[in-house]
Amino acid sequence: xxxxxxxxxxxxxxxxxxxxxxxxxxxxxxxxxxxxxxxxxxxxxxxxxxxxxxxxxxxxxxxxxxxxxxxxxxxxxxxxxxxxxxxxxxxxxxxxxxxxxxxxxxxxxxxxxxxxxxxxxxxxxxxxxxxxxxxxxxxxxxxxxxxxxxxxxxxxxxxxxxxxxxxxxxxxxxxxxxxxxxxxxxxxxxxxxxxxxxxxxxxxxxxxxxxxxxxxxxxxxxxxxxxxxxxxxxxxxxxxxxxxxxxxxxxxxxxxxxxxxxxxxxxxxxxxxxxxxxxxxxxxxxxxxxxxxxxxxxxxxxxxxxxxxxxxxxxxxxxxxxxxxxxxxxxxxxxxxxxxxxxxxxxxxxxxxxxxxxxxxxxxxxxxxxxxxxxxxxxxxxxxxxxxxxxxxxxxxxxxxxxxxxxxxxxxxxxxxxxxxxxxxxxxxxxxxxxxxxxxxxxxxxxxxxxxxxxxxxxxxxxxxxxxxxxxxxxxxxxxxxxxxxxxxxxxxxxxxxxxxxxxxxxxxxxxxxxxxxxxxxxxxxxxxxxxxxxxxxxxxxxxxxxxxxxxxxxxxxxxxxxxxxxxxxxxxxxxxxxxxxxxxxxxxxxxxxxxxxxxxxxxxxxxxxxxxxxxxxxxxxxxxxxxxxxxxxxxxxxxxxxxxxxxxxxxxxxxxxxxxxxxxxxxxxxxxxxxxxxxxxxxxxxxxxxxxxxxxxxxxxxxxxxx
Numbered sequence: 001x002x003x004x005x006x007x008x009x010x011x012x013x014x015x016x017x018x019x020x021x022x023x024x025x026x027x028x029x030x031x032x033x034x035x036x037x038x039x040x041x042x043x044x045x046x047x048x049x050x051x052x053x054x055x056x057x058x059x060x061x062x063x064x065x066x067x068x069x070x071x072x073x074x075x076x077x078x079x080x081x082x083x084x085x086x087x088x089x090x091x092x093x094x095x096x097x098x099x100x101x102x103x104x105x106x107x108x109x110x111x112x113x114x115x116x117x118x119x120x121x122x123x124x125x126x127x128x129x130x131x132x133x134x135x136x137x138x139x140x141x142x143x144x145x146x147x148x149x150x151x152x153x154x155x156x157x158x159x160x161x162x163x164x165x166x167x168x169x170x171x172x173x174x175x176x177x178x179x180x181x182x183x184x185x186x187x188x189x190x191x192x193x194x195x196x197x198x199x200x201x202x203x204x205x206x207x208x209x210x211x212x213x214x215x216x217x218x219x220x221x222x223x224x225x226x227x228x229x230x231x232x233x234x235x236x237x238x239x240x241x242x243x244x245x246x247x248x249x250x251x252x253x254x255x256x257x258x259x260x261x262x263x264x265x266x267x268x269x270x271x272x273x274x275x276x277x278x279x280x281x282x283x284x285x286x287x288x289x290x291x292x293x294x295x296x297x298x299x300x301x302x303x304x305x306x307x308x309x310x311x312x313x314x315x316x317x318x319x320x321x322x323x324x325x326x327x328x329x330x331x332x333x334x335x336x337x338x339x340x341x342x343x344x345x346x347x348x349x350x351x352x353x354x355x356x357x358x359x360x361x362x363x364x365x366x367x368x369x370x371x372x373x374x375x376x377x378x379x380x381x382x383x384x385x386x387x388x389x390x391x392x393x394x395x396x397x398x399x400x401x402x403x404x405x406x407x408x409x410x411x412x413x414x415x416x417x418x419x420x421x422x423x424x425x426x427x428x429x430x431x432x433x434x435x436x437x438x439x440x441x442x443x444x445x446x447x448x449x450x451x452x453x454x455x456x457x458x459x460x461x462x463x464x465x466x467x468x469x470x471x472x473x474x475x476x477x478x479x480x481x482x483x484x485x486x487x488x489x490x491x492x493x494x495x496x497x498x499x500x501x502x503x504x505x506x507x508x509x510x511x512x513x514x515x516x517x518x519x520x521x522x523x524x525x526x527x528x529x530x531x532x533x534x535x536x537x538x539x540x541x542x543x544x545x546x547x548x549x550x551x552x553x554x555x556x557x558x559x560x561x562x563x564x565x566x567x568x569x570x571x572x573x574x575x576x577x578x579x580x581x582x583x584x585x586x587x588x589x590x591x592x593x594x595x596x597x598x599x600x601x602x603x604x605x606x607x608x609x610x611x612x613x614x615x616x617x618x619x620x621x622x623x624x625x626x627x628x629x630x631x632x633x634x635x636x637x638x639x640x641x642x643x644x645x646x647x648x649x650x651x652x653x654x655x656x657x658x659x660x661x662x663x664x665x666x667x668x669x670x671x672x673x674x675x676x677x678x679x680x681x682x683x684x685x686x687x688x689x690x691x692x693x694x695x696x697x698x699x700x701x702x703x704x705x706x707x708x
Contacts, residue, residue, distance in 0.1 A: 005535075006032040006231075008523070009251060009266030011281065013037075013232055014092020016496040017272030018221025019135055019513040023520035025228035032264055033225075034236040034254050037071035037089030040208065040218055047204030047663055050650045051603035053361035054642065058604055060207040062087065062096050062463055071235075073413045075276065076421040082307050084422055085463035086274055090232060091218035093274065093463055093509075096206050099187040099214045100330045100353060100507040101141050103132055103514075105149055107339060108349065108396075108504040115340040117347040118399060118502040122473045122482040129153055131514035131521070139215035139513075140193040143185030148686060149335055158190045161199060162668060163676065165321045166389040167331030167354050171676050173448035174334055175684050182685065183676070184330035184353060187215030187509070190668050194220075200665035203356040205328045211665075233264075237415045241269065241285040241294060241492075248533035249294070249492045255415045259546055267532045268523060270493040272516070275305065275465030278498045279405045280420040282469070295486035301469055301479055305403040305422070306503040307462035309348075309395035309430035311438050312368065314357065314454040315445035316388045323389050325666065326356045330392070337440055338505060340396075346432040348396035349505030352441055355390040360649040360660055363388070365641060368456035373577040373623035378584045385660060391441045395433045396505040397466075400425075405468050426458065434458055464508050469498035484519040490531055495519050561612060562601075567593035569615050574644045577623055584657050587648050596647035604646075610639035 008024055010017040013035035021031045046052040046060065057066075062085035064072040071088040087095045106125040111118040133154045136143075143156035160183040163171065167183075174181040188205070189198045199213040212219055222232060235257030242263070244250045251265035271278040279302040283293035293301045330353035338349050357363070363384040365371050372380035403425065407418035434457060442453045472478025475487035484499050486492040495516035497508055504511070523530065562570070571593040580586030590596065601608050614629065614636035629637045648654055655662065676682060 006030050006264065006266040008032075008268045008270060009034070009264055010270045010272055011238060011252065012092060012272035012274070012277065012496070013090040013217070013222055013234075014272060014274065014496070015094050015217040015221065015509055016512050016516040017092075017270065018217040018225065019138070019516040020270055020272070020495050020520040021225045021230055022138065022221045022228075023517055024523065025225050025230045027524045029524075031225060031230040032266065033222075033230065033232045034238055034252060034264065035088070035090055035232055035234050036073075036237055037087070038234045039090045040095055040216070042208070042210050042212065045204075045208030045210040047202045047207055047210055048665070050662070051599065051646075052204055052207060052663060053359050053649075054600065054603050054646045056204075056207045057642070058606060060096065062206070063461065064088075074411065074419045076408045076411065076419055080422045080424040081426045081460060082422075082424050083461035084276055084465065085461055086276065086465070090222050090234065091216040094187075094214075094216040095208060095218075097463065097509065098206050098328055098330070098355070098507075101136075101139070101143070101185045101187040101215075101510045102333065102351065102506040103150065104128075104504045104506065104511050105335075105338070105349070106151065108502060108506075111340070111502050115347065116342070117340070119472070119477075121501045122471060125151065128511070128514045128518065131517040132510065135510065135513045135517055139187045139220045140189050140196065141185055141187055141215070141510075142190040144183050146686075147182045148180070149182075149338070156185060158193060160184075160674070161186055161188060161190045161327050161329065161331075162201075163331040163354075163674070164323075164326045165319070166317075166323050166326075166356075168675055169317070169319070169321075169448045170354055170389070170444065171332055171681050172679075173444050174336070175681050177444060177447055179334060179336040179444065180685050181332050181334040181336070183674075184333045185510075186327060186329040187220075188327050188329050189213045189215075199327050199668050201326050201668060202663040202665065203325050203328045203358070204663055236262075237413065237417075238281060239415045239417055241281065243287060243289060243294075243489075244533040246534065247289055247489065248531060249489055250533040265533075265535070268491045268493065268530060270495050270519070271498075272496050275468045275497045275500075276405050276420050276422065278494055278496055279468040280407065280417075283407050284417050290488070295469075295479055295488045295492060297488050298476055298479060300477070302405040303401050303403075304399035304467040304470060305405055305424055305465070306397040306399055306467040306500065307424060308397050308464040308466075308503055309393075309426065309434050310459040310462065311393040311395070311434040312456040312459055313391040313393070313438060313441050313445065314366075314384075314388050315391060315448065315450035316384055316452050316454070317448070317450055318387070319449070320386055321389065322386050323357050324359050324386055324660065325663065328356050330355055334444070337437065344436050346429045346436065348398060348429065348433050350393055350395040350433055350437045351505050352437070352444075353392045353394070355392055357384070357388040357390050359663065360385050360655075360658060361646055364645040364649065366454075368459075369454065371641060371645070373626065375579055375581075377578050378581055382658065385658060391445060393434060393437050393441060394505055394507065395430055395437065397430060397503045398427055399467050399470075399502065400427060431458065464497070464503070466497040466500040466503050466508060469494050470501050471499040472501065483522040484515065485522075491533060493519055493523075561608065562593075562597065566612070566615050567597065570597065570611075570643070573615065573640065574648065577641075577644055578648055585651075585653055587644065590648070590651040590653050592644065592647050592651075596651060597643065599650055600643050600647045604642070607639045607643055610635040611643050614640035
């Protein structure tokens with residue numbers, strides 16, 4: 001079945017495809033998008049519900065290999081130091097992203113000429129500035145203009161979000177140390193904008209924003225595309241791209257959710273499936289003209305994968321900071337030590353950013369650390385809940401030829417397309433970068449008054465998927481040109497993070513959408529010069545496939561499988577792990593094996609079967625013997641910990657006892673004069689920015705945002 005021919009076919013309804021599509025539709029182009037996922041249901045997001053932390057570890061996890069949703073495809077990471085995070089659906093990865101919205105610095109485009117590593121981009125900061133500012137307006141970025149690290153430009157459309165108590169503590173500490181900081185720019189609304197509601201500071205941004213304050217691509221781009229006449233085909237699994245006899249791309253073969261085959265023809269095809277999905281599709285579309293993958297004459301398609309080096313530092317303070325709350329997002333950032341300096345023993349840039357630390361389950365089962373069970377459990381959680389902040393370090397990942405995206409030789413998806421295989425080894429340079437910056441960050445946290453700091457040296461997962469179809473002026477050393485169009489197939493473009501030459505040390509989405517908008521503008525200005533493929537001739541897929549409803553659908557034991565004796569055993573185990581105290585009820589006293597167990601399994605049915613094994617097949621008699629259970633059955637141990645801690649901290653009685661009201665709505669008030677301005681903390685930043693040329697590299701005159 002063939003769809004009407006489109007001016008432009010976009011593969012993937014994430015932020016990059018959306019930025020390009022919105023500009024093209026505004027200019028009168030007919031646009032069709034093929035998206036494997038569906039439109040989001042904001043009512044399904046769990047940020048305001050009791051089970052938000054439990055479901056955030058499964059149904060709303062960023063890892064498709066964990067999530068296993070009906071729209072996901074598996075990713076083979078058996079030869080990778082990192083897991084790969086993404087999301088299929090209209091909005092793409094922005095559905096679950098944190099919405100931190102910094103730009104590349106001018107030096108990030110000139111790493112070879114200025115710092116002696118990587119390659120210079122064929123474009124610079126000023127080339128992207130109009131598109132940074134356009135996409136800032138489209139997403140409703142909240143920020144403060146005048147950061148001395150950047151050249152001057154327009155104000156952000158909205159004032160910055162509040163930096164909260166934890167951010168203010170750190171801003172004061174940075175000032176005392178003489179280190180530059182700045183209120184972070186976020187793609188989260190600080191005021192009503194474009195028919196959307198402002199942020200309510202729940203702190204659950206990475207599990208979907210029910211208020212619509214976060215700049216997800218479905219709201220910022222795709223709803224405008226559809227309103228302008230564009231079409232989004234959801235549930236569309238692409239099997240391959242098809243070339244005409246002259247070597248131009250003619251369109252894409254795809255299957256709908258019922259398994260019916262289709263062909264969508266177009267004058268131009270833009271790949272927007274991220275730095276893993278795009279090379280996967282182009283490699284899988286190999287043909288006699290391009291036996292190593294479409295547009296892969298350079299041999300660089302799928303190579304130079306960059307994922308960003310990331311470290312997470314928890315600073316634990318004696319002060320009550322209510323740090324389960326607040327946009328997540330970032331409150332403030334420091335780039336005082338951002339620029340590469342080989343005298344430190346490594347190359348690359350790195351940004352530090354402050355984040356909230358989550359609810360009680362995140363403190364009971366900390367990322368990268370071991371939970372504390374038994375009598376010390378309550379003190380462990382109390383020390384952290386509302387008293388801790390995260391310092392997230394994002395370090396530049398250097399391009400290496402051996403870090404690749406290829407095709408699995410053994411596993412395919414529902415339409416027969418090989419799943420992607422990621423081969424990635426974390427460079428030693430990245431480890432040295434993170435270790436050095438972590439040392440400085442701990443200094444800052446200690447200066448702010450942290451009682452202790454806990455460092456996760458590196459977080460082995462990434463949603464920043466970059467570099468696998470790099471841009472450049474030389475076809476021998478790049479896949480696409482400076483406008484994102486393939487050197488060898490001029491009507492094939494790539495608008496996602498695949499085109500990055502270097503990764504920078506900042507979150508990449510703002511730069512990704514600016515590049516995509518620039519590609520669209522190039523197509524608009526050169527519409528009459530675009531080479532068009534021959535009309536498709538009887539291109540039709542005569543078969544119908546049976547599309548599975550999910551990746552792995554296993555039979556699960558339901559709530560009814562837990563009889564009275566099992567529930568009694570679970571209650572005893574829960575009291576063993578979390579014994580009651582004078583100020584905290586025991587799990588058995590709040591119904592851990594009754595209504596709370598039912599709520600846990602309703603929220604997480606995948607836990608039922610391993611929990612059954614943990615309850616009846618283990619000889620757990622003390623918290624210490626959990627390690628023995630892990631040796632025999634790690635899945636069972638994890639299910640037991642999640643069921644007990646997850647159920648316990650959903651109890652209203654427990655939440656009252658620990659002073660945790662849940663992730664309540666706190667609508668921001670952008671008209672409040674920021675305390676950091678009142679204290680004069682930014683005056684110091686301006687002085688550092690104007691006096692420290694080695695740090696600024698691009699400079700610019702500081703200015704204040706008139707909305708403050």
